[in-house]
Amino acid sequence: MTPRPSHPTGENTLLKPRSTLTRELVNLDGLWRFALEDANVREPWTGALVSKLEAPVPSSYNDLFADQQIRDHVGWVWYQRTAWVPRGWSGERVFLRLDAATHEGKVYVNDVLVAHHVGGYTPFEADITEHVTPGADFRLTVGVNNELTRATIPPGTISVSQDGRRQQTYLHDFYNYAGLARSVWLYSKPERHITDVTIVTGIIGRTGVVDYSVEASQETKVRVRVLDATGREVTNAVGSVGTLSIEDVLLWRPGAAYLYDLVVELLDGEDMVDSYTEHFGVRTVEVRGTDFLINGEPFYFTGFGKHEDTAVRGKGHDNAYLVHDFQLLDWVGANSFRTSHYPYAEEVLEFADRHGIVVVDETAAVGLNLGVQGGLTGIGPQPTFSPDTFNHETQAAHAQHLREVIARDKNHPSVVMWSIANEPASNEDGAREFFEPLVKLARQLDPTRPLTYAAVMFATFQNDKIADLFDVLSINRYYGWYVFTGDLKTAEQYLERDMRGWVEAFGKPIMMSEYGADTMPGQHSIWDMPWSEEYQQSFLDMNHRVFDRIDAFIGEHVWNFADFQTSNGIHRVDGNRKGVFTRDRKPKAAAHSLRARWTGLNGAKPTEGQTKAAENTSTDVRAEPALEGAK
Template sequence: MLKPISTPTRELVNLDGVWRFAIDSRVGDQPWTARLDTPLEAAVPASYNDLFTDAEIRDHVGWVYYQREVRVPRGWGGELIFLRFDAATHAARIYLGDTLVGEHIGGYTPFDVDITSHVEAGGAFRLTVAVSGDLSNETIPPGKIEVGMTGKRTQTYFHDFYNYAGLARSVWLYSVPTTRVDDVTVVTGFEGTTGSVDYRVALVGDAAVRVRLTDATGAVVAEGSGAAGVLEVPDVVLWKPGASYLYELTVEALHDGVVVDAYSLAVGVRTVEVRGHEFLINGEPFYFTGFGKHEDTAVRGKGHDNAYMVHDFQLMEWTGANSFRTSHYPYAEDVLDFADRRGIVVIDETAAVGLNMGVVGGMSGTPPFPTFSEQYAGAATQAAHAQHLRELIGRDKNHPSVVMWCIANEPASNEDGAREYFEPLVNLARDLDPTRPLTYSLVMFATFKNDQIVDLFDVVSMNRYYGWYISTGDLTTAEMYLQGDIQGWIDRTGKPIMMTEYGADTQPGLHSVWDQAWTEEYQTDLLAMYHRVFDRFPQFVGEQVWNFADFATSNGIHRVDGNKKGVFTRDRRPKSAALSLRRRWRGLDGRKPGAVD
């Protein structure tokens, strides 16, 4: 899916701002048929939950409504006109005036609605967007809704971050020609000093295709024609971690020699490969340093914010991090664009978090009923998961920063039914993109002895909390557990191993001379213990701390004002661990620390 941009043949209008807002219990049965009868307004983009002081809105289960008037630019006559939603969490229905014109399920991927037949150039219309944050066993991520003794509907979910909802990303009105470029797929490579850009163009309508590739100065370095081909790039400058270089590919659709549509996208020439126990970028071993993150800030919730994006990247670069995982859902595409430009490596993750009834069983890992069953993660869940994969890969396939797809976070891969659930999804992901490795993040209940799906994937990604949930406060025992765990995966798989989560909750300003949980010293010492173990294994290819910053979670007695495993506070102030990571990571330049006996 192409991101809307302004070109000589395309125009767009941003619809962000303050919209009228109401929850379904406070308006009539069909509130889209008139101006919303509400005193409230909500910011777009932002999650709605924390905008208001009203607890009923924060905890609302059901539909909410956003509304505004939109005017179509008068010069758009004869063009196709679309609405674009960068995300609506987790489901949306789109109304123009009284008419339902589109629907979408899935809270973190974009969707378009063709409204050409409903509007006219220079005219105005009433736009109402109904959004539901509800989760069920047929959504990704899954959840369930229960009705309590008071008759109130309550949302339950099995992931450890707050279920923010609403229009958390931008909304656009845009125009395209009737004959147009519908999609572009790019695969890059190089041999010696010559790069290659393999492109495929999908068109709507009958047109010839012309392409050109320009370098960072705007000079043309390669040209071609046809809907598919390979451009050779002499003296290629590669896209590298920490040293981004981007070319621009411009695709033109021509009718009788006249350009009827044009679209441009950034291209980074690089390769990704798993070979033995190594993860290779451009044929060179790469060692991941960085974080699991969240789209999470005060007041905005999961609302995309460019200022926070820039600052977060500055802090990652300050620590020496070269990568992050989009835990536990696809982030805003603006974030990936920025990663492309900054040379930051991304593990791109689906929203499949919570596929694990063992979590409900606590540290015993004993599920109340099988995870992979029609009672929870069944055929409907799998179908939703597959559609999410199609939309994620369709959106992000051309980003050079994205080097690996993460299919799921902490699924019950130790349970019967896991293979039947995941094998079709792995095959689908490989069909959609055969160029990138696949992984999933392993829950602690899934061990090298009982996991049933690791052979389907390319990289072993471990989430482990020895010293926190297991052997709390006892780093000596935790180190022994960790050492044996990693060795077991190496012996079983022979694949690259990395840690995608490790850490400890830490209250900023709490100190102790002992190994006391929640102190800044304990967080620092725990991370140092993990690093000692990592450095003993040449098969180890990366470390991503959980988490970059503290973040909001659901209500729970084991959380005080959210998850505090961040090395930065929620308002981005460094804890002691951030300084220790900076000392370790700066200067590594993507290389593995020297392994020791």
């Protein structure tokens, strides 16, 4: 039998709320009253929140208002609204779920604290049955704290300026957007209900093998049924743990998604007590030698590191941008992306499931590297891993976050690999002691998916202390940008030596998880001039020549899909400009070059001939939209 992922115990198992035959769902998104915590706003849950401000949910609050104090606020903010419990929910359990509160959330129903959660990118919920009445309203107050410390994931530090202002410092190069950036839900469950569902798939010949396990609030009879995309039942079983077979199975494939439904029912005799439906795809993932295999076939990743980042909304989830971004991924020929540098909204993964886009799912462990801070600020070096820096508290927060990410995302067929950290100080003493227990935990939670992490520029095949623990080597490199700026010939030589060194040292599949150059749209040059659109094209072409000469290479994720907002800094001009698309999703010239390279690959590794052809046609490709319009 295929190994099953384990998961955190307890009621809050992160099973996504759905409307079913036995459950109802009310969305609480909209405009909420909003206020910063200050001397006048200390305990807003005890009564009506006195504020003229309103904030939309979902969204980050930072860019909504014209007040600089709100944008720069460090600490708690408060959201409040009135909600109604449907009168038909009498006799049901009533739950409140927040899809995210960045980075810490407290939830009050009337005057009662019902939930407290630390971690800004995973959901949490509370059973509020005893605090509400069906057919009546209640006051819902949510506090959100944006503070990052050495004991949070991602980490940061708080300082106080000479004039008494609290200031947040963090180690990641994207803006610390905060607030209720994802949806809030009110939903019902029967008294006896399903609490978790785990699905692991395999393939034997033309038969799909589906291992499942179901947990419930009370021990009771469980029946499961598998429905195909037309709603036809193809197999069924009785029992909370078992294996199902799907004859002539239709596989979930990159670019050609096919989804089944697992309908889970709790029974009292033959009477249905609770029903829950989980969507799944049948597919396998494996690392064999230096190949990454999906359904037993070698797969080559093409795509991007992305961000949940748009103007005004910040990290607020937006379905319009979701659809448009996936359209751009399809247009450019991308087959995958990494959720840099935190788990994205569940709607994103569900969309990837339905459309056959492959996802590397990354935790929020970004910034575990004090060497980067020293390089950018001139501050003397500090050891990254020590009792006074990142220690057992940081590790415990990282472990809990890892549990929550895997529990939430384990059933998504689009998720083919876990990335447990971005650019940690894997070259420093203490790195192995920090990460080895986390790798062991991740494999216990999900033994079915490969593991990776994104290696920072300072970590080389000669000094990295953790690469042997992982299945795939994901490398972030910026030769030609941060190193050998503008000198692409030298950059190409160093890049190839670097990549071949990793392959020879570890014998594992290798992919480029970040490579890119800041580019101002409309900046042009006939020379290799950094910041110009032509330099971004030349930079990517240079990298691609190297990738295509290395047999163990399995993929390329350009940094970044689109320009995004960062914290203040003289090396950033209104954010990070490494996007192939602008922040409002207009293509730069490099987008057309990538389209020429990636379109038609269908997961196959490009050849050197294809690379040269793409380089030669990249200028012509830029004219395609105009030519198509003329036709």
